[in-house]
Amino acid sequence: MQAQQALQTIVIVGGGTAGWMTAAAFSRVLPQGHRVRLVESDAISTIGVGEATIPSIRAFNQLVDLDEDEFMRQTQATFKLGIEFVNWGKQGDSYIHGFGLIGRDQILAKFYQYWLKMYQLGEAPDLEHFSINTVAPRHHKFMRPPKDMPNSPLADISYAFHFDAGLYAKYLRGKAEKQGVQRTEGKIVDVVVRDADGFIESLVMENGERIEGDLFIDCSGLAGLLIEKTLNTGYEDWSHWLPADSAIAVPCASAGPLLPYTRSTSHTAGWQWRIPLQHRTGNGHVFSSKFMSADEAQAILMKNLDGEALAEPRHIRFTTGKRKKAWNKNCIAIGLAGGFMEPLESTSIHMVQTAIMRVISLFPDRGFNQVDIDTYNAQNDEEYQRIRDFLIMHYKLNEREGSAFWSYCKNMEVPIDVQERIDLYRSHGRIFRIGEELFADASWLQVMHGQGLRAESYHPLVDQRSKEDIAYFLDQVQKTIRKCVDVMPTHEEFIAATCKAM
Numbered sequence: 001m002q003a004q005q006a007l008q009t010i011v012i013v014g015g016g017t018a019g020w021m022t023a024a025a026f027s028r029v030l031p032q033g034h035r036v037r038l039v040e041s042d043a044i045s046t047i048g049v050g051e052a053t054i055p056s057i058r059a060f061n062q063l064v065d066l067d068e069d070e071f072m073r074q075t076q077a078t079f080k081l082g083i084e085f086v087n088w089g090k091q092g093d094s095y096i097h098g099f100g101l102i103g104r105d106q107i108l109a110k111f112y113q114y115w116l117k118m119y120q121l122g123e124a125p126d127l128e129h130f131s132i133n134t135v136a137p138r139h140h141k142f143m144r145p146p147k148d149m150p151n152s153p154l155a156d157i158s159y160a161f162h163f164d165a166g167l168y169a170k171y172l173r174g175k176a177e178k179q180g181v182q183r184t185e186g187k188i189v190d191v192v193v194r195d196a197d198g199f200i201e202s203l204v205m206e207n208g209e210r211i212e213g214d215l216f217i218d219c220s221g222l223a224g225l226l227i228e229k230t231l232n233t234g235y236e237d238w239s240h241w242l243p244a245d246s247a248i249a250v251p252c253a254s255a256g257p258l259l260p261y262t263r264s265t266s267h268t269a270g271w272q273w274r275i276p277l278q279h280r281t282g283n284g285h286v287f288s289s290k291f292m293s294a295d296e297a298q299a300i301l302m303k304n305l306d307g308e309a310l311a312e313p314r315h316i317r318f319t320t321g322k323r324k325k326a327w328n329k330n331c332i333a334i335g336l337a338g339g340f341m342e343p344l345e346s347t348s349i350h351m352v353q354t355a356i357m358r359v360i361s362l363f364p365d366r367g368f369n370q371v372d373i374d375t376y377n378a379q380n381d382e383e384y385q386r387i388r389d390f391l392i393m394h395y396k397l398n399e400r401e402g403s404a405f406w407s408y409c410k411n412m413e414v415p416i417d418v419q420e421r422i423d424l425y426r427s428h429g430r431i432f433r434i435g436e437e438l439f440a441d442a443s444w445l446q447v448m449h450g451q452g453l454r455a456e457s458y459h460p461l462v463d464q465r466s467k468e469d470i471a472y473f474l475d476q477v478q479k480t481i482r483k484c485v486d487v488m489p490t491h492e493e494f495i496a497a498t499c500k501a502m
Contacts, residue, residue, distance in 0.1 A: 005366035011213035015040035018335025018352045019219035020172040024064045025356045027179035041187045051275045051282045052262045052346040053160040060353045072499035074171045075163035076278040081137045086265040090399045095450030098133030100158030102442050108461040116429045116458040137261040141488040153484045162275045191230040199330045218337040227333035234324040241392050242320040249284040249314045253307030260491040269405040291405040326380040327373045386437035389418045397451035429455035
């Protein structure tokens with residue numbers, strides 16, 4: 001048996017959310033003998049607009065041993081039950097893509113198939129009425145799922161967070177440094193690669209210091225300092241399917257009730273996000289520069305703020321897509337260095353998290369076995385492509401009129417998997433999850449239905465039950481959910497009682 005040559009030094013390039021999430025996780029799970037260094041420059045700002053998350057973030061916080069209430073206070077966080085999409089189907093439409101379950105699945109068919117039959121007959125209300133994760137946010141309610149009520153809809157509550165990304169990185173930095181991560185502040189002026197195999201050998205700092213490492217993690221953001229500028233890995237451009245290439249971000253003063261959901265409102269050539277935090281509201285306008293000027297996009301954003309702007313708007317340019325290889329030689333790109341998926345479904349921080357866990361599961365020794373690298377890249381590619389397809393669905397299924405941007409999106413050819421999902425749902429309302437993709441059938445259902453796609457029929461086995469029986473079943477589910485929501489505290493009340501920032 002060949003003896004392993006253990007890695008000794010892991011160098012993370014770049015701080016921000018991606019860098020400090022990586023550092024906190026590595027310092028928590030890697031055994032003694034591994035040295036973790038993080039190099040960042042105070043002169044280089046991070047994008048830091050990834051303030052909305054999905055429920056998987058709770059598992060990461062547990063991994064790095066964060067107390068949830070303390071984390072909420074330290075990051076000015078609020079809770080999130082889903083995303084409201086305004087004007088995405090037709091002008092004036094609104095639907096919520098909620099986390100968690102819809103109704104109660106039955107032995108012969110999913111719950112939504114029974115709902116589909118009655119909805120098609122005009123004898124059932126809209127889908128939103130059958131999940132506590134969509135009913136509760138409409139009434140500004142929130143609570144954590146109780147552990148002693150397993151059969152109640154309250155147990156189905158699935159939640160994530162909105163938080164200040166800068167404060168989250170700062171909080172994780174404190175944890176990581178206590179666990180031995182060494183931070184080096186300064187600007188990298190050169191990257192040295194080995195002549196023999198092209199592996200990265202060291203970083204050269206502006207002050208002349210050389211930082212050597214065995215494994216380099218590129219968290220340098222869109223610049224891709226190591227993965228692209230040094231290793232010339234290449235980039236796969238998906239802007240023909242996801243044509244937005246610009247964003248403008250600005251915080252504003254809080255106004256109105258503290259909503260337990262993210263809001264995405266479509267505009268003429270893109271969409272605007274609204275993320276409520278305890279101390280402010282995060283806002284941004286994602287748009288296509290081919291269909292709208294930056295000045296016009298900024299004017300739309302500023303006109304639609306809830307309160308007074310708290311900073312100057314920040315402009316960001318991007319190309320949706322991914323690196324051709326997230327792991328190249330002894331460098332792994334995590335976060336925006338590995339690719340950019342617009343934050344429409346709040347997947348940015350989740351993809352940092354899954355990349356970290358993928359590195360841990362395929363953690364190398366100094367031999368850097370190519371089959372490990374290829375497996376990592378294959379899994380990474382699959383994740384990106386499935387999330388890409390889910391985002392494309394939002395754009396493809398629109399019924400907006402009078403906009404060149406939305407007309408382009410509606411008429412564009414989409415990947416075959418996306419078209420097959422549309423066709424399959426349109427026939428009998430069928431949805432099947434592909435492999436280990438992030439979004440389950442409930443997510444695809446809410447978006448397809450919310451965007452105006454209608455199934456022409458339903459699963460034939462639903463007819464095993466009488467129409468009257470199904471109607472009673474749906475009515476009981478709806479009433480039970482509403483009763484549960486009635487007894488929940490408001491979102492603001494729950495935060496005030498458990499985790500309000502001082």
